Amino acid sequence: MAGTRIAPDSVWVLGAHMTRFARYPEFDAVDLAAESVLGALADGGVAIGDVDVLAAGSLMQPPGLGQRIQKQVGQTGIPVYNVTNACATGATAVRAAVMAIKAGEAGIGLAVGAEQMGKMGLLGGAAKKKEKRVFEPSGRYGAVTGIDGYLGTATMPGVFAQAGMAYAGEHGGVSFEQFARVAYKNHLHSTLNPLAQYRKKFSMAEVMESPMMSYPNTLLMCCPTGDGAAAAVLVSGERLRRMAPEQRRRAVKLSASVLTSDPYVEWGQVQPDVNTLTRNAAAQAYEAAGVGPEDLDLVELHDCFATAELIHYDNLGLCEPGAAGDFIDSGAPFRDGATPVNVSGGLISKGHPIGATGVANLYEVVAHLRGEAGDRQVPGAKVGLAHVIGLGSACGVHILEKAAA
Amino acid sequence: MSSSAGDPASVPIVDYLRLGSRPHLRARQCTNCGARYFDRRNACANCGGTDMAYARVRNQGVVKSFTIVHRAAPGIPVPFVSAIVETADGTSVRSNLVNCDPDPETVRLGMKVRLTTYAMGTDDNGTTAVAFGYEPIRSQRAGTKNPQGH
Numbered sequence: 001m002a003g004t005r006i007a008p009d010s011v012w013v014l015g016a017h018m019t020r021f022a023r024y025p026e027f028d029a030v031d032l033a034a035e036s037v038l039g040a041l042a043d044g045g046v047a048i049g050d051v052d053v054l055a056a057g058s059l060m061q062p063p064g065l066g067q068r069i070q071k072q073v074g075q076t077g078i079p080v081y082n083v084t085n086a087c088a089t090g091a092t093a094v095r096a097a098v099m100a101i102k103a104g105e106a107g108i109g110l111a112v113g114a115e116q117m118g119k120m121g122l123l124g125g126a127a128k129k130k131e132k133r134v135f136e137p138s139g140r141y142g143a144v145t146g147i148d149g150y151l152g153t154a155t156m157p158g159v160f161a162q163a164g165m166a167y168a169g170e171h172g173g174v175s176f177e178q179f180a181r182v183a184y185k186n187h188l189h190s191t192l193n194p195l196a197q198y199r200k201k202f203s204m205a206e207v208m209e210s211p212m213m214s215y216p217n218t219l220l221m222c223c224p225t226g227d228g229a230a231a232a233v234l235v236s237g238e239r240l241r242r243m244a245p246e247q248r249r250r251a252v253k254l255s256a257s258v259l260t261s262d263p264y265v266e267w268g269q270v271q272p273d274v275n276t277l278t279r280n281a282a283a284q285a286y287e288a289a290g291v292g293p294e295d296l297d298l299v300e301l302h303d304c305f306a307t308a309e310l311i312h313y314d315n316l317g318l319c320e321p322g323a324a325g326d327f328i329d330s331g332a333p334f335r336d337g338a339t340p341v342n343v344s345g346g347l348i349s350k351g352h353p354i355g356a357t358g359v360a361n362l363y364e365v366v367a368h369l370r371g372e373a374g375d376r377q378v379p380g381a382k383v384g385l386a387h388v389i390g391l392g393s394a395c396g397v398h399i400l401e402k403a404a405a
Numbered sequence: 406m407s408s409s410a411g412d413p414a415s416v417p418i419v420d421y422l423r424l425g426s427r428p429h430l431r432a433r434q435c436t437n438c439g440a441r442y443f444d445r446r447n448a449c450a451n452c453g454g455t456d457m458a459y460a461r462v463r464n465q466g467v468v469k470s471f472t473i474v475h476r477a478a479p480g481i482p483v484p485f486v487s488a489i490v491e492t493a494d495g496t497s498v499r500s501n502l503v504n505c506d507p508d509p510e511t512v513r514l515g516m517k518v519r520l521t522t523y524a525m526g527t528d529d530n531g532t533t534a535v536a537f538g539y540e541p542i543r544s545q546r547a548g549t550k551n552p553q554g555h
Contacts (some may be wrong), residue, residue, distance in 0.1 A: 134530060
């Protein structure tokens with residue numbers, strides 16, 4: 001019965017796993033990635049020998065993560081793609097495995113993302129340090145010294161604050177409180193997720209009064225650095241048809257897998273455009289999946305900062321154009337709302353070990369569509385969307401659907 | 406500002422800042438589509454054209470976005486206001502707002518600003534680096550109603 005509904009050219013998530021996001025000083029990224037790979041294989045009921053292609057994503061690890069993972073879990077000689085694509089690295093790994101399956105070169109693909117960051121603190125805008133201070137032009141802009149803090153900010157909380165404030169300027173205003181409410185929500189959600197790095201509820205006052213990083217983003221409106229890994233086993237419909245009923249029952253359809261980069265906009269050279277490529281990716285994904293934003297039972301989107309989540313409500317078409325502030329005020333993106341967003345706790349509280357993020361959001365959606373998400377389960381979830389964006393820029397959008405049978 | 410392009414003891418912080426009697430920004434402009442760039446481009450990111458000419462960027466503009474930075478890398482004075490300014494001729498520029506309190510009640514989206522320069526530091530050879538920022542134009546009512554203040 002199930003087999004008849006599985007199109008041979010479709011792609012499915014057969015198994016998924018993520019480590020808890022945390023700080024693991026006793027492990028390295030290879031340990032974490034290998035744990036997730038073994039977990040995802042076991043979850044899918046297959047072994048490393050069944051896998052035809054491996055895609056491994058990390059941003060800050062030494063080269064060759066995929067091959068180093070193989071040495072932990074099985075060196076089978078299959079092709080390995082090591083990918084890096086800023087914060088969209090994990091989604092890019094998934095996309096690489098999906099393409100291999102769609103091309104007919106692989107029946108089963110494995111995508112893994114991992115990062116070991118420790119306590120890195122503030123990312124972006126590092127100061128230039130020299131023994132002797134001499135003003136000599138260097139680089140593409142002929143800069144004589146570090147420009148961060150003089151010609152604006154390159155720090156991540158600041159760049160994404162500017163993205164949020166530009167939205168506020170274009171759409172008649174977004175209040176500090178509306179931005180803060182996003183973080184309040186995600187911290188609240190994370191209390192139900194045992195895999196989240198932080199699981200503490202904060203009041204609106206605590207969010208708004210925590211140390212200001214880059215207005216309007218306070219500390220509690222910024223994602224932490226951390227360690228973790230996530231993996232997904234992907235399978236062709238043709239192969240899934242021949243698998244056991246239990247594997248078919250738990251398989252989740254990957255109805256859309258899209259990767260975009262940022263098209264030219266006039267202001268793109270001074271402020272990364274995180275909107276256009278997200279809108280383009282969403283439009284392509286909705287088209288491919290044959291669903292619209294109104295069909296989504298849950299969304300995991302890239303809330304690296306509260307300001308980012310708010311503007312992606314609009315970019316993903318979850319709210320009326322220009323009404324992202326009203327959307328959070330309405331309660332819609334809360335777990336019990338009309339369109340739950342980041343029920344995992346999001347990057348803000350679940351954590352953001354960069355390479356793992358774009359696979360971990362698939363894990364989250366898969367858990368809900370299978371009805372296996374425990375205390376945080378969105379009841380009756382059938383369709384979900386996972387979104388990541390990396391500056392530079394790259395955007396991955398995946399739409400997943402519960403098996404029909 | 407007493408700096409000038411001919412003064413060896415003073416250099417612009419970036420090469421697209423042109424000093425002299427009337428400091429301004431200079432962009433490379435695609436002769437086909439008019440897209441402007443502050444760095445060198447092999448071809449235009451908008452149209453693919455390969456012919457670039459220099460263009461002088463207007464000094465006045467409006468604040469399209471901003472943030473008030475309270476945490477930055479060690480050695481960078483905080484708080485400061487980082488802003489995206491759209492100049493009167495439609496070129497977006499990122500810089501600090503200067504001569505302006507780093508306070509969300511003071512900085513306004515849509516606020517009119519103009520380019521100004523200041524000495525940002527002196528190196529071990531006695532050379533001064535001149536940076537640019539944008540300051541509010543106070544001679545008229547600034548900007549629109551503060552959209553984040555409600």
